[in-house]
Amino acid sequence: MSKPFVYITRKLPESVIEAFESVFKIEMWPEEEVPVERGVLLEKVQHADALITMLSDQVNHEIFEKQTNLKVVANLAVGYDNIDLNAAKEAGVVVTNTPDVLTDTTADLTFGLLLATARRLMEAERYVKNNSWENWAPLLMAGQDVHHKTIGIVGMGRIGETVAKRATGFEMEILYHNRSRKREAEEKIGATYVGFEELLKRSDFVVCLAPLTEETKGMFNKEAFERMKSRAIFINASRGALVDEEALYDAIHQNVIAGAGLDVFKNEPISADHPLLTLEQVVATPHIGSASEETRKTMMTLCLDNIQHVLNGKEAKTPVGAG
Numbered sequence: 001m002s003k004p005f006v007y008i009t010r011k012l013p014e015s016v017i018e019a020f021e022s023v024f025k026i027e028m029w030p031e032e033e034v035p036v037e038r039g040v041l042l043e044k045v046q047h048a049d050a051l052i053t054m055l056s057d058q059v060n061h062e063i064f065e066k067q068t069n070l071k072v073v074a075n076l077a078v079g080y081d082n083i084d085l086n087a088a089k090e091a092g093v094v095v096t097n098t099p100d101v102l103t104d105t106t107a108d109l110t111f112g113l114l115l116a117t118a119r120r121l122m123e124a125e126r127y128v129k130n131n132s133w134e135n136w137a138p139l140l141m142a143g144q145d146v147h148h149k150t151i152g153i154v155g156m157g158r159i160g161e162t163v164a165k166r167a168t169g170f171e172m173e174i175l176y177h178n179r180s181r182k183r184e185a186e187e188k189i190g191a192t193y194v195g196f197e198e199l200l201k202r203s204d205f206v207v208c209l210a211p212l213t214e215e216t217k218g219m220f221n222k223e224a225f226e227r228m229k230s231r232a233i234f235i236n237a238s239r240g241a242l243v244d245e246e247a248l249y250d251a252i253h254q255n256v257i258a259g260a261g262l263d264v265f266k267n268e269p270i271s272a273d274h275p276l277l278t279l280e281q282v283v284a285t286p287h288i289g290s291a292s293e294e295t296r297k298t299m300m301t302l303c304l305d306n307i308q309h310v311l312n313g314k315e316a317k318t319p320v321g322a323g
């Protein structure tokens with residue numbers, strides 16, 4: 001019997017793939033940094049038993065209509081807003097993601113962004129490298145304290161709770177907002193549940209870690225920024241579309257809030273002329289929340305494990321939604 005065909009939409013390291021080559025016929029898009037051409041993906045899906053997809057691939061009706069034997073789509077991310085779960089369900093295709101294995105790594109990056117923005121680390125580094133540092137001065141590159149301040153986490157899930165744990169080390173007051181209360185986190189970490197508006201009003205750092213859904217799209221808009229403190233810093237490590245970027249630009253530009261640390265943007269990748277990048281008070285990273293070598297390799301292996309489970313007729317290890 002021929003081996004099941006797995007198509008991967010980006011070049012992944014041979015060291016991860018090789019363990020599965022005896023059981024699958026694996027083909028990859030040959031580029032690491034350039035996304036798969038749509039036409040190629042539409043052709044490959046016609047023969048594929050399984051796909052490994054990236055968050056930059058739109059896996060929608062067009063893809064599911066072309067498949068003939070597809071059983072599983074393994075998304076190399078915990079977020080799955082790039083996948084049409086209803087279309088997958090209609091096609092009888094299981095969708096999987098990579099929860100838990102990236103939680104600590106993404107929490108580290110999120111807290112790093114918070115520190116970098118509050119303490120103006122990138123601006124300070126540019127200053128030194130540009131040869132601008134001529135004298136010590138009492139308020140040179142003076143930023144804001146993080147310790148003992150109030151952090152407000154919107155989306156207190158796996159990553160949110162892990163960011164909150166980091167915040168306890170800085171002796172911060174922790175507020176959070178979800179649709180539902182997490183009493184366990186309240187007891188373990190001493191976090192306080194508040195409404196969205198109260199969180200915006202009371203937090204020195206507002207951290208967005210809720211998933212992108214119809215409900216959360218654009219929730220950080222002009223009104224939300226206006227409710228924040230004028231010294232507040234906004235951190236987004238979730239998905240760019242939760243934020244009205246024009247409103248965020250105006251809020252920082254007009255000193256309605258103090259700054260932002262952003263790992264994600266509405267239309268990625270962004271170019272250097274993106275208005276938010278013209279603001280000194282914005283620290284930007286290229287969607288690298290889970291990007292440690294160890295974690296990315298673990299995520300890749302989890303995708304392949306999920307595929308193996310489904311193709312062997314077992315329950316996926318980490319299935320999502322209605323798939």
Ligand code: NAP
Pocket residue numbers: 078079080099100102106154155156157158159160177178179180181209210211212213215216237238239263264287288289290291
């Ligand atoms: P998770 O455990 O599912 O947590 C998401 C949290 O958001 C839940 O606690 C959920 O609580 C809350 N939530 C959902 N809808 C909400 C709403 N309308 N208003 C307020 N809260 C809401 O997910 P996770 O593993 O922590 O990941 C969170 C997100 O981070 C992912 O969806 C992904 O977009 C993003 N992410 C980004 C990177 C990166 O590279 N930057 C890496 C990993 C993940 P309720 O259900 O009670 O509302």
